[in-house]
Amino acid sequence: MIESTFLLPLLPIIFLLPVYAQVTVYGITGQQFIGQTATNTAAAANYTGSAAYDPTVLTAPSIPIGDQYPSLQFDIQLQNGGTNGLSITQQGSFLGFSVEMSVVNQVLGRNSTYLQVPFLNLMANVVQRGGAVNVRVGGNTQDLAVLVDSLPDGKIIQKDTSASTNPTDTPPLQFTNDLIIMMRNISDLTNVRWYLGIPFNDTNWRLAIAEQGQQILGDYLLGLQAANEPDLYADHGHRNLSYSPSDYLSEMQSLVSAMSSDSNIRNQSVLIAPNIATGDWTPENVWDTGFVDVLDTSLAYLAVEHYPTDNCFAQFGIGTPHDAQTIFPTFLNHTSGQSFVQPYLNSTAYAQTKGKRFLMMETNTASCGGFAGLSDSFGAALWTLDTAMQMAYSNFSGALLHVGGQNVYYNPFTPPPTNQSTFHQWTIGPVFYSTLAMAETIGPSNNSQILDLGANNGNIYTPAYAVYENNDPVRVALYNYITDSSGGSDYTASISVSGGQMPSQVRVKYLVAPSVSEKHNITWAGQTFGAQFASDGRLTGFEDIQTITCTSSCSITVPAPGFALVFLTDNALSESGATGATTTFPTTAYTKSINTVTVDASVLATSNGNRGGGNMGSTSKGSATNGGMKVGVEYGSSVGVVVGMALALVICLLEEW
Ligand SMILES: *[C@@H]1O[C@H](CO)[C@@H](O)[C@H](O)[C@H]1NC(C)=O
Ligand SMILES: *[C@@H]1O[C@H](CO)[C@@H](O)[C@H](O)[C@H]1NC(C)=O
Ligand SMILES: *[C@@H]1O[C@H](CO)[C@@H](O)[C@H](O)[C@H]1NC(C)=O
Ligand SMILES: *[C@@H]1O[C@H](CO)[C@@H](O)[C@H](O)[C@H]1NC(C)=O
Ligand SMILES: *[C@@H]1O[C@H](CO)[C@@H](O)[C@H](O)[C@H]1NC(C)=O
Ligand SMILES: *[C@@H]1O[C@H](CO)[C@@H](O)[C@H](O)[C@H]1NC(C)=O
Ligand SMILES: *[C@@H]1O[C@H](CO)[C@@H](O)[C@H](O)[C@H]1NC(C)=O
Ligand SMILES: *[C@@H]1O[C@H](CO)[C@@H](O)[C@H](O)[C@H]1NC(C)=O
Ligand SMILES: *[C@@H]1O[C@H](CO)[C@@H](O)[C@H](O)[C@H]1NC(C)=O
Ligand SMILES: *[C@@H]1O[C@H](CO)[C@@H](O)[C@H](O)[C@H]1NC(C)=O
Ligand SMILES: *[C@@H]1O[C@H](CO)[C@@H](O)[C@H](O)[C@H]1NC(C)=O
Ligand SMILES: *[C@@H]1O[C@H](CO)[C@@H](O)[C@H](O)[C@H]1NC(C)=O
Numbered sequence: 296m297i298e299s300t301f302l303l304p305l306l307p308i309i310f311l312l313p314v315y316a317q318v319t320v321y322g323i324t325g326q327q328f329i330g331q332t333a334t335n336t337a338a339a340a341n342y343t344g345s346a347a348y349d350p351t352v353l354t355a356p357s358i359p360i361g362d363q364y365p366s367l368q369f370d371i372q373l374q375n376g377g378t379n380g381l382s383i384t385q386q387g388s389f390l391g392f393s394v395e396m397s398v399v400n401q402v403l404g405r406n407s408t409y410l411q412v413p414f415l416n417l418m419a420n421v422v423q424r425g426g427a428v429n430v431r432v433g434g435n436t437q438d439l440a441v442l443v444d445s446l447p448d449g450k451i452i453q454k455d456t457s458a459s460t461n462p463t464d465t466p467p468l469q470f471t472n473d474l475i476i477m478m479r480n481i482s483d484l485t486n487v488r489w490y491l492g493i494p495f496n497d498t499n500w501r502l503a504i505a506e507q508g509q510q511i512l513g514d515y516l517l518g519l520q521a522a523n524e525p526d527l528y529a530d531h532g533h534r535n536l537s538y539s540p541s542d543y544l545s546e547m548q549s550l551v552s553a554m555s556s557d558s559n560i561r562n563q564s565v566l567i568a569p570n571i572a573t574g575d576w577t578p579e580n581v582w583d584t585g586f587v588d589v590l591d592t593s594l595a596y597l598a599v600e601h602y603p604t605d606n607c608f609a610q611f612g613i614g615t616p617h618d619a620q621t622i623f624p625t626f627l628n629h630t631s632g633q634s635f636v637q638p639y640l641n642s643t644a645y646a647q648t649k650g651k652r653f654l655m656m657e658t659n660t661a662s663c664g665g666f667a668g669l670s671d672s673f674g675a676a677l678w679t680l681d682t683a684m685q686m687a688y689s690n691f692s693g694a695l696l697h698v699g700g701q702n703v704y705y706n707p708f709t710p711p712p713t714n715q716s717t718f719h720q721w722t723i724g725p726v727f728y729s730t731l732a733m734a735e736t737i738g739p740s741n742n743s744q745i746l747d748l749g750a751n752n753g754n755i756y757t758p759a760y761a762v763y764e765n766n767d768p769v770r771v772a773l774y775n776y777i778t779d780s781s782g783g784s785d786y787t788a789s790i791s792v793s794g795g796q797m798p799s800q801v802r803v804k805y806l807v808a809p810s811v812s813e814k815h816n817i818t819w820a821g822q823t824f825g826a827q828f829a830s831d832g833r834l835t836g837f838e839d840i841q842t843i844t845c846t847s848s849c850s851i852t853v854p855a856p857g858f859a860l861v862f863l864t865d866n867a868l869s870e871s872g873a874t875g876a877t878t879t880f881p882t883t884a885y886t887k888s889i890n891t892v893t894v895d896a897s898v899l900a901t902s903n904g905n906r907g908g909g910n911m912g913s914t915s916k917g918s919a920t921n922g923g924m925k926v927g928v929e930y931g932s933s934v935g936v937v938v939g940m941a942l943a944l945v946i947c948l949l950e951e952w
Pocket of ligand 3: 438439440441467468496497
């Protein structure tokens with residue numbers, strides 16, 4: 296949605312930095328976006344650094360009382376075959392990422408030969424669990440993007456800040472096709488599939504991104520968005536005030552016509568529309584123009600974008616102010632995800648009648664950057680995991696979590712600020728754990744169907760879903776939204792399966808943290824990405840998969856707060872990537888050149904953090920390499936350095952981003 300852009304110094308800088316110096320930096324100052332939400336920690340009160348590292352911790356909602364307090368013992372009765380109300384079939388790639396086009400050079404890599412290894416590791420982690428991961432490169436900046444032959448200093452993107460023309464100060468973005476080559480290089484290493492967008496700021500169609508996207512990405516290009524939140528174009532001054540769904544349809548027809556006379560666009564059935572923000576228009580307003588029938592074969596997907604709330608007042612002084620502490624409880628119950636999908640239930644049904652899949656192209660906890668302490672909390676991780684499952688149950692076919700720059704609170708992952716990249720690693724946000732858990736919950740069969748179980752008499756704090764393959768339940772997802780450190784609100788669900796053999800045992804993985812307000816101490820099956828600036832994209836620690844013996848039922852305890860994924864069969868566990876095999880690690884130090892790390896492609900493809908084995912991959916400068924196949928992916932950031940603190944001098948060349 297509305298992203299502020301942030302401007303970094305425009306001159307290339309060279310730093311000479313002794314690594315052993317005690318450099319302690321908590322975020323960079325001077326960013327324009329400073330959260331104005333209530334804080335309850337002294338450190339947070341006067342924090343002026345980047346949103347991505349804001350220390351604000353909210354207070355967890357109090358334990359519900361009276362009728363709202365859930366029963367702590369309840370049954371979940373499943374059956375093999377014959378269950379009604381299941382979703383359409385879903386893929387393990389359901390929950391992916393939407394990367395704002397203006398930050399691709401920080402998140403994906405600098406260019407086609409300089410990929411960000413942490414990004415590769417993070418994607419490989421999802422791929423290993425769900426079979427594939429879908430990433431959109433786009434956002435507000437896609438509408439103004441221009442493909443150019445080259446940019447100064449070999450850059451792949453550049454903001455033309457002299458030419459900002461709109462209220463949100465989104466500058467026109469120039470990019471070279473090396474951006475798309477970089478995306479292809481990533482896909483060749485791990486199964487990332489991409490969405491791009493055709494610029495829509497005017498109807499002198501700039502189709503180069505469609506031509507180059509298809510030519511370079513081939514089958515890895517899933518589709519091309521046609522317009523980004525067109526229902527907000529009038530408000531944002533991109534169209535006149537009378538701009539309506541039928542005007543938008545006329546423009547789509549003009550686009551389709553331009554594409555059909557472009558022989559360099561080989562596949563015409565690639566458009567994703569209408570991508571409305573569900574702000575000024577409802578989806579029905581668009582459907583009722585005849586949109587889907589008129590555009591028919593040009594449409595690969597129908598899609599929307601939506602955030603449950605916004606923090607635009609704090610950022611731009613527009614809209615209604617919201618206080619993070621006050622709204623925190625509205626994310627922490629099952630009604631939240633149900634309310635989120637409600638405006639689209641008619642559309643997901645409608646899409647099925649038209650033989651189209653329906654996507655959520657961009658979402659997160661709140662637009663305009665999210666909220667300090669909320670968007671970067673374990674509560675947000677539970678919300679994302681529930682809301683994504685609710686979308687899957689409601690017949691969406693995918694959803695993408697938005698990733699912004701240093702100036703947002705909601706990022707699933709954030710590279711260190713450019714001038715800290717030699718001594719800091721990446722910061723992994725709580726919602727990234729949701730994508731791992733989601734990929735394992737749905738699994739890689741591409742044949743999973745989801746059911747909201749209405750568990751525990753529909754108590755809003757203890758929702759549960761079952762996942763079916765070929766009509767039999769294979770996994771169960773259990774949530775506990777309550778924070779109660781006494782252990783007194785942990786619950787036990789007794790799962791039984793009729794119509795076949797009851798399992799003699801089941802396996803369970805937990806996503807846990809001490810509180811819904813926790814920011815860093817989060818584990819998935821015992822493994823973590825650690826604190827701020829601490830991750831190279833691989834999980835650390837030993838994977839902990841619990842075994843529960845069943846009698847007439849399987850009793851699963853879910854801590855408050857927490858999420859448990861129950862694997863009802865051995866196959867359900869192994870297909871979600873948990874083979875128990877000791878497959879490890881992606882990155883190896885490449886000692887010839889400081890700050891350069893190569894990726895062993897064969898290992899990356901099967902990497903899963905440190906699952907099952909104790910073998911830590913070394914990323915430190917000077918440590919042994921495993922002689923794995925070098926694929927020439929250079930990495931100039933932190934991976935090689937953090938562990939190498941004892942080594943004398945590191946010279947880092949920093950480029951402007
Ligand atoms: C915040 O800054 C104000 C003004 O400089 C100062 O008086 C106050 O003590 C600071 N608060 C904290 C918690 O550091
Ligand atoms: C990519 O960037 C690196 C480091 O800035 C540079 O050495 C390399 O030549 C660039 N590659 C291309 C293809 O521009
Ligand atoms: C659309 O964006 C392109 C590239 O930034 C620019 O050249 C063109 O003038 C813009 N059109 C309008 C109507 O602003
Ligand atoms: C990445 O792209 C470059 C073109 O700049 C190409 O030469 C190189 O082989 C690619 N690398 C990989 C790992 O595919
Ligand atoms: C065209 O692209 C769409 C969307 O990715 C895909 O579903 C379809 O199979 C492609 N058609 C051909 C002929 O490749
Ligand atoms: C507003 O835009 C529509 C099409 O987008 C056009 O038909 C109409 O003439 C425009 N109105 C004005 C007042 O410019
Ligand atoms: C569902 O959407 C269709 C297509 O826009 C519309 O005709 C119908 O009235 C909608 N139904 C409801 C209940 O909103
Ligand atoms: C549960 O969430 C809904 C939707 O966000 C919200 O309206 C409601 O106030 C929440 N309930 C409680 C008890 O916090
Ligand atoms: C999802 O689609 C299936 C198949 O059409 C349907 O039976 C089910 O009711 C739908 N679920 C929801 C929540 O709309
Ligand atoms: C990084 O850049 C920011 C903003 O330009 C500056 O305030 C900060 O001091 C720099 N940090 C280091 C470690 O150089
Ligand atoms: C599932 O779909 C993904 C993405 O299209 C594909 O890469 C993978 O091979 C499929 N898996 C199976 C088991 O069909
Ligand atoms: C991290 O959280 C777990 C519970 O999820 C708790 O047992 C542990 O003590 C916490 N560790 C730290 C360092 O706070």
